[in-house]
Amino acid sequence: MAEGNEGRRSRRRGQGELEAQVLSALGTATGPATAAWVQERLGGDLAYTTVVTILTRLHTKQAVTRTRRGRSYVWSPVADEAGLAALRMRRVLDNEANRDAVLASFVSSLSADDERLMRELLREASDEAERGEDGRGRGR
Structure with a gap:
């Protein structure tokens, strides 16, 4: 400066x-x-x-x-601050050769509260995927 x-x-x-x-x-x-x-x-x-x-x-x-x-x-x-942080995290993950190891290391470093939140979010995402994006369910 x-x-x-x-x-x-x-x-x-x-x-x-x-x-x-x-x-x-x-x-x-x-x-x-x-x-x-x-x-x-x-x-x-x-x-x-x-x-x-x-x-x-x-x-x-x-x-x-x-x-x-x-x-x-x-x-x-397109994204708020949280969305931007998620984009950065995704970019880091995409640039790693061993995604499994990176994700395993990340998950093992989460606090109990963050782990609980992650499980909740994954469960919600799974439920939404099963129903389809519009929530009405789609035959596959």
Whole structure:
């Protein structure tokens, strides 16, 4: 960071934190939002180009969509902060050769409460799959 910026900000935000803030701002929009709108919601201490860079990274990660409007884009969230974390976890898992070992290690490190929640979520997902996405059940 340049010396002139040190007094303006006490610490530098990480990419993950910026992404979370941008997603949070987009989540409050009533429809697709411009980068300038997001910048304004974040308090204006970020450069417009930084906001566009973060939005573009989120687009690459499939966490936001963009639609051309005039010479620029408007952006919409596909995932909230939890969804973005899930995308990151999935990407890590997809890049590992031994998925079984990674999942086994992850599950064995869960707290009792998290393990209980995971079992509950898996049971719900299984029930939904058996009923079909629309909840009416489909013959297979």
